[in-house]
Amino acid sequence: MNLPMQSALCAIIGFLVSALSGPVIIPWLQKLKIGQQILEIGPNWHKSKAGTPTMGGIIFILGVLVVASIFVRDLKGLFVVLYALSCGLIGFLDDYIKVVKKRNLGLSASWKMILLLIASTAFSVVGIELGVIKTTLWIPFTDIYLELSYFISILLVFIAVGFVNAVNLTDGIDGLAGSVTFVVSLFFTLTSMVFLSEGLTLFSAGLCGSLCGFLIYNLHKAKVFMGDTGSLFLGGAVVALSILNDMPFILILVGIIYLIEALSVMLQVSYFKLTHGKRIFKMTPIHHHFEKSGYSENKIVLLFSAITLLGCTLAFLSFV
Numbered sequence: 001m002n003l004p005m006q007s008a009l010c011a012i013i014g015f016l017v018s019a020l021s022g023p024v025i026i027p028w029l030q031k032l033k034i035g036q037q038i039l040e041i042g043p044n045w046h047k048s049k050a051g052t053p054t055m056g057g058i059i060f061i062l063g064v065l066v067v068a069s070i071f072v073r074d075l076k077g078l079f080v081v082l083y084a085l086s087c088g089l090i091g092f093l094d095d096y097i098k099v100v101k102k103r104n105l106g107l108s109a110s111w112k113m114i115l116l117l118i119a120s121t122a123f124s125v126v127g128i129e130l131g132v133i134k135t136t137l138w139i140p141f142t143d144i145y146l147e148l149s150y151f152i153s154i155l156l157v158f159i160a161v162g163f164v165n166a167v168n169l170t171d172g173i174d175g176l177a178g179s180v181t182f183v184v185s186l187f188f189t190l191t192s193m194v195f196l197s198e199g200l201t202l203f204s205a206g207l208c209g210s211l212c213g214f215l216i217y218n219l220h221k222a223k224v225f226m227g228d229t230g231s232l233f234l235g236g237a238v239v240a241l242s243i244l245n246d247m248p249f250i251l252i253l254v255g256i257i258y259l260i261e262a263l264s265v266m267l268q269v270s271y272f273k274l275t276h277g278k279r280i281f282k283m284t285p286i287h288h289h290f291e292k293s294g295y296s297e298n299k300i301v302l303l304f305s306a307i308t309l310l311g312c313t314l315a316f317l318s319f320v
Contacts, residue, residue: 003193003201010067010202011209018063018213025062026217026224029053034099052222055095057230059217060178060210061088064237067206076132077199079123080240086119087164087236091228106228113161120160123240124153134246140253140318159248164235166258169265169285171231173297174220176287179305180257181234182211187254187312188241194320200244207237220297250318256311257304261285 001009030053068081090112098106107115127133128150137146137155148155171177185207192200214230217223226234238258242251252259264286271280282292290300 003196003198006071006198007189007193007201007205010071010205011212013070014060014063014067014206014209015213016063016209017066018060018210019216020213021062022059022213022217022224025059026053026056029055029224034095049222049225052225054099054225054227055092055229056214056218056224057088057091057226057228057233059224060207060214060226060230061085061233063210063213064203064206067210068203071202071206072199074197074199075130076197076244077203079127079132080200080203080237080244083119083123083240084233084236086123087116088229088233090115090119091168091230091232094228094232116161116164117157119236120157120164120239121153123160124156124243127244128153133243136246138247138249140247140249140315156243156248159251160236160239160243162262163239163251163255163258164232166255166262167235167238168228168231169261170258170287171226171228172285172287173291173300174222175215175218175297175301176304177226177231177234178211178215178218179301180308181238182208182215183305183308183312184238184254185211185241187316188238188245190316191245191247191319192241195245197245200241203237204241219301247319250315253311253315253318254308257308261287264289 034053034055065081068077072078072081090107094107094112124133128135133156135147135149135152137148137152138144139146167177167181170180185204189201189204189208192204214226218226238251238255242248242254264281264284268279268281268284271278281289283289287300287304291297295303
């Protein structure tokens with residue numbers, strides 16, 4: 001079976017596993033009373049979502065793992081699975097503390113950062129040692145490759161931790177992180193296929209299908225949220241796919257929405273402190289600004305997904 005056919009099969013299996021597991025996992029989460037708690041600083045109009053089952057990222061993670069266990073055989077494919085899972089486990093710990101231990105803020109920011117740094121450092125250093133991560137850095141839209149030797153590990157850790165957290169910030173309204181990441185994973189399916197990287201292609205295809213199955217339950221009005229379990233897994237997957245495809249800087253285009261979400265928070269906090277209480281946006285991350293400006297959740301998801309599709313198209317044109 002050729003690679004495109006295998007990819008289609010992975011997407012179908014991922015979709016079926018997620019779609020069919022949803023009606024089992026969601027009631028199970030409800031029975032365990034693993035419901036979303038809405039922060040006091042969060043949008044008032046989200047109060048009605050309190051109690052909606054969270055940690056639903058388990059649904060699409062299960063789909064991806066089934067696909068990976070059947071089809072992914074090479075070292076690069078194994079690496080993306082392990083890094084995404086390690087990030088997902090950090091998210092699971094955060095969710096567990098929030099909803100089971102009833103500590104609304106979950107894992108402290110410092111501990112989350114430490115754990116992500118450990119996972120990202122192990123990923124980059126071991127990846128370089130085993131030869132699955134190159135020490136050369138490609139500059140998009142050019143033929144320039146910079147040889148950074150082992151110094152590239154520092155840069156990759158910085159990129160990884162930053163973008164994993166940015167994906168986490170994007171998960172703020174129904175279906176947003178899942179829809180945006182579906183487009184991104186479709187990009188990496190095509191990119192990995194062009195580069196004939198079998199493991200990365202099949203993982204990405206499985207992620208595409210699994211996210212489609214999950215979005216049945218996560219689009220507005222959501223029956224389940226992915227939680228940090230899901231958003232950190234997605235962040236790890238996106239970061240690993242870019243690095244293992246030897247194009248970490250492509251995240252500037254492919255992950256444009258993640259970047260905008262993170263920058264909106266940074267700008268808001270900095271401006272608030274400098275001006276003693278003034279704000280640039282009505283609320284951040286920026287998807288909440290659009291909500292307060294009158295956009296429905298579905299319109300924001302559609303708009304942000306379209307922007308992601310444009311970024312992915314430009315990224316694809318940078319190397320074909």
